[in-house]
Amino acid sequence: MQTIDFIDFQKVEIRIGTIIEALDFPEAKKPAYKLKIDLGPLGIKKSSAQITDLYEKDDLIGRQVICICNFKPRQIANFMSEVLVTGFSDEGGAIILASSDQPVPNGSKLH
Structure with a gap:
């Protein structure tokens, strides 16, 4: 595993948001959903997520x-x-979403 400096970690904007819309994405090569995520002060952002196996x-x-x-x-x-x-x-390759064990404000940054 390659190591990084703390300053490199600080460059990555890791934030939490709430999914407000999930749609099928039949045009994707691999099964996926089109998501809209409320990231608080960052606004509503879109994401393609290959999470159809478990969700x-x-x-x-x-x-x-x-x-x-x-x-x-x-x-x-x-x-x-x-x-x-x-x-x-x-173990089967299906994606389990990363989240918080308690609700936090949308847009909160990971420390």
Whole structure:
């Protein structure tokens, strides 16, 4: 594993937001949802997330997720993904969303 300096970590905008919309994304190469995430003072951001194995769209609404907010936007099929929703792979490769164990204000930064 490569090590980084603390200053490098400080450059990454890791923030929490609440999913306010989840839609099917049939144009994506791999199964995914199109998400809209309320990141508080950063506004509403869009993300493509390959989380269809373990999550239904309706169950995602209101869920807080940890996002990387300062990557360059990425074109995925006909959709511009603005933030990266984070998660961990389970033993089968399905993504388990990273979140907080208690609610925090949207846009809060990870320390």
